[in-house]
Amino acid sequence: MSKLFDDQKNYKNLVNGQWTSSINHNYIQISSPVDGSFVGNVPSMSQSEVDEVIQFSKESFQSWSRVPIYEKAAILYKAAAILEVRANEIAEILVMEIAKDRKSAISEVKRTVDFLRYTADVGKNMEGVALNGENFPGGSKNKISYVKRVPLGTVLSISPFNYPINLSASKVAPALIGGNTVILKPPTQGAISALHLVEALQDAGLPKGVLQTVTGKGSEIGDYIVTHSGVDFINFTGSTEIGKHLSKLANMTPLLLELGGKDAAIILEDADLPFTASNIVDGAFSYSGQRCTAVKRILTTDEVAEKLIPLLKEKIEKLPVGDPRDEVIITPLIDQKAADLAKFLIDDAISKGAVAITGNRIEGTTVYPTLLDGVTEEMEIAWQEPFSPILPIIRVKDKDDAIRIANNSEYGLQSSVFTQDINKAFYIADRLEVGTVQINNKTERGPDHFPFMGVKSSGMGTQGVRYSIDSMTRPKAIVVNLRE
Ligand code: NAP
Numbered sequence: 001m002s003k004l005f006d007d008q009k010n011y012k013n014l015v016n017g018q019w020t021s022s023i024n025h026n027y028i029q030i031s032s033p034v035d036g037s038f039v040g041n042v043p044s045m046s047q048s049e050v051d052e053v054i055q056f057s058k059e060s061f062q063s064w065s066r067v068p069i070y071e072k073a074a075i076l077y078k079a080a081a082i083l084e085v086r087a088n089e090i091a092e093i094l095v096m097e098i099a100k101d102r103k104s105a106i107s108e109v110k111r112t113v114d115f116l117r118y119t120a121d122v123g124k125n126m127e128g129v130a131l132n133g134e135n136f137p138g139g140s141k142n143k144i145s146y147v148k149r150v151p152l153g154t155v156l157s158i159s160p161f162n163y164p165i166n167l168s169a170s171k172v173a174p175a176l177i178g179g180n181t182v183i184l185k186p187p188t189q190g191a192i193s194a195l196h197l198v199e200a201l202q203d204a205g206l207p208k209g210v211l212q213t214v215t216g217k218g219s220e221i222g223d224y225i226v227t228h229s230g231v232d233f234i235n236f237t238g239s240t241e242i243g244k245h246l247s248k249l250a251n252m253t254p255l256l257l258e259l260g261g262k263d264a265a266i267i268l269e270d271a272d273l274p275f276t277a278s279n280i281v282d283g284a285f286s287y288s289g290q291r292c293t294a295v296k297r298i299l300t301t302d303e304v305a306e307k308l309i310p311l312l313k314e315k316i317e318k319l320p321v322g323d324p325r326d327e328v329i330i331t332p333l334i335d336q337k338a339a340d341l342a343k344f345l346i347d348d349a350i351s352k353g354a355v356a357i358t359g360n361r362i363e364g365t366t367v368y369p370t371l372l373d374g375v376t377e378e379m380e381i382a383w384q385e386p387f388s389p390i391l392p393i394i395r396v397k398d399k400d401d402a403i404r405i406a407n408n409s410e411y412g413l414q415s416s417v418f419t420q421d422i423n424k425a426f427y428i429a430d431r432l433e434v435g436t437v438q439i440n441n442k443t444e445r446g447p448d449h450f451p452f453m454g455v456k457s458s459g460m461g462t463q464g465v466r467y468s469i470d471s472m473t474r475p476k477a478i479v480v481n482l483r484e
């Protein structure tokens with residue numbers, strides 16, 4: 001029997017080093033979006049349980065913050081090795097819990113293994129710096145500032161359903177190597193996968209209370225934990241709606257927010273169209289478009305659209321649709337609400353004159369990959385994040401018109417430019433209001449040591465291994481004043 005759950009598949013939370021059952025026996029049933037089957041029950045924790053978790057976190061911080069970095073790194077290396085051994089088993093849980101196709105699920109776990117190792121490597125290479133006082137006018141060579149990074153305290157990590165393992169680890173590991181203690185509040189649909197990640201970290205030898213979990217619906221326990229005076233930093237990935245809500249509540253508790261996106265692919269006349277079509281189909285439709293970085297609109301001229309559409313159509317119609325346990329790309333969406341939004345966005349566009357080149361078919365929560373042409377700025381799909389496999393084409397006059405429409409969005413996560421002219425690529429990249437511009441590639445987060453950030457309603461602060469460690473630590477200066 002696993003230590004994570006009892007014989008009824010009631011999962012436990014990691015509290016002060018112990019896998020602990022729900023005190024009040026209040027559980028949330030997790031059913032699979034694949035076929036409605038039972039995955040497990042996760043505790044809906046009470047406010048008093050949260051209070052205890054935070055208290056343990058404070059106590060553990062005293063010792064964890066003093067553990068040498070090479071020892072913390074050794075735990076992350078061990079956790080990576082454990083996770084690697086369990087990769088297939090955990091991927092199967094992901095497949096059923098969030099309907100991620102098996103290949104992507106395995107890749108999520110393996111990417112997390114790499115992330116843990118890389119974080120340990122970076123942590124070991126974090127050196128303090130010494131600054132000479134004499135370099136600044138009026139300074140003195142007798143003043144030396146030793147500057148190192150120190151942890152913030154208790155980090156609250158809140159992760160989204162679409163990467164419950166990777167986007168939990170990408171908060172937890174940098175926070176831990178930085179010397180913080182961590183409380184992970186995983187997505188409810190995805191909590192079971194995240195608890196298995198936590199088990200690997202705990203089995204690697206984390207001292208008690210250094211990493212703990214709080215499960216329960218964000219709508220019920222979220223505000224309480226976010227506003228708790230014991231939380232020193234909030235690292236959140238999720239929707240813009242919830243991110244904005246948390247930033248209002250946070251009341252000077254520092255936050256890192258990675259939120260929604262409406263990533264545009266701008267395709268110029270000289271782009272390599274067969275390559276562009278394959279790359280965009282991959283970017284728009286993997287995990288059924290349920291990625292913040294999915295390509296969510298194409299901006300191109302009539303001339304390009306006429307040549308590109310047949311290439312896109314052919315590739316989209318070959319995308320396998322079905323059960324994530326089979327070799328498919330398009331799987332059922334996370335819930336009925338997500339499918340309803342997809343239907344609304346397609347219907348709204350078609351009622352206002354858009355044409356479905358392919359797709360526009362929904363069975364249960366499975367939305368067939370849909371390519372919409374003739375999308376205009378009056379349609380909701382031009383601006384809303386569908387988080388489903390819908391790709392709209394907005395025809396533009398020229399590159400400046402594309403830049404205008406791209407920037408008119410409330411979001412500013414990433415954008416792509418496809419062209420063989422580096423001068424045009426830079427002209428556009430310089431003008432796009434986003435965190436990252438990809439030249440000749442789909443929008444995407446990785447590799448995970450690159451800085452990843454959104455502007456406007458797409459977020460605040462920067463992730464990426466080194467950047468995440470910096471976000472969850474602060475500089476501390478100790479100035480030595482020598483006497484002659
Ligand atoms: P979500 O509904 O905003 O939920 C994200 C997390 O916040 C979940 O753990 C959720 O818990 C929790 N939560 C909800 N209400 C809360 C509250 N009041 N206080 C504290 N926590 C609360 O997002 P999602 O549906 O899981 O993920 C999809 C969205 O995330 C999309 O918009 C996508 O673009 C965005 N996303 C962005 C990035 C990025 O890096 N920019 C990456 C991935 C996803 P429950 O599950 O219990 O509700």
Ligand code: G3H
Pocket residue numbers: 162163290291292293443444445446
């Ligand atoms: O859903 C948002 C993730 O940060 C996207 O990551 O580009 O590696 O799929 P990804």
